[in-house]
Amino acid sequence: xxxxxxxxxxxxxxxxxxxxxxxxxxxxxxxxxxxxxxxxxxxxxxxxxxxxxxxxxxxxxxxxxxxxxxxxxxxxxxxxxxxxxxxxxxxxxxxxxxxxxxxxxxxxxxxxxxxxxxxxxxxxxxxxxxxxxxxxxx
Numbered sequence: 001x002x003x004x005x006x007x008x009x010x011x012x013x014x015x016x017x018x019x020x021x022x023x024x025x026x027x028x029x030x031x032x033x034x035x036x037x038x039x040x041x042x043x044x045x046x047x048x049x050x051x052x053x054x055x056x057x058x059x060x061x062x063x064x065x066x067x068x069x070x071x072x073x074x075x076x077x078x079x080x081x082x083x084x085x086x087x088x089x090x091x092x093x094x095x096x097x098x099x100x101x102x103x104x105x106x107x108x109x110x111x112x113x114x115x116x117x118x119x120x121x122x123x124x125x126x127x128x129x130x131x132x133x134x135x136x137x138x
Contacts, residue, residue: 030133044121050110055103057131064118066094073110076103
C-alpha cells in the first residue's frame with residue numbers, strides 16, 4: 001500500500017505556472033452574475049448567469065474575442081448587424097472590436113460559458129455604447 005501511494009505521488013504532473021486554478025468568487029451585476037472558472041495566458045473561462053428579462057450592455061472589446069456556449073435558457077445575441085436566438089448546447093463567436101449584446105428573453109435564468117481569447121482580458125476593456133444600468137460613462 002505504501003508503494004502505491006509513493007508511485008502515485010511521483011507520477012503526478014505539475015500544472016504549468018501559466019494556469020490559475022480554483023473557483024474565484026462570483027461577481028454580482030445588475031443583470032445577473034459571473035464567475036471566473038479558469039484563467040491562463042491569453043484566455044479566460046467564465047460562467048455567466050443572466051436573469052430573465054435582463055441584458056448586458058451593448059459593448060465591444062479592443063483586446064479580446066469571445067465564444068459563448070449556452071448551458072441552459074435562451075440567449076438573444078446581437079453581434080455586429082446580426083441578431084440570433086440560441087438555446088441549450090448552441091454557441092456563437094464574438095470577434096474582437098465588434099459591438100455585441102447578450103440578453104435573456106426567457107422566463108428562466110440564462111446560463112452560459114464564455115471563453116475569452118486575447119492579449120488583455122481585464123474587465124476594463126469594455127466600451128459601452130448602450131446600457132440599461134447607466135454604466136456607459138465607465
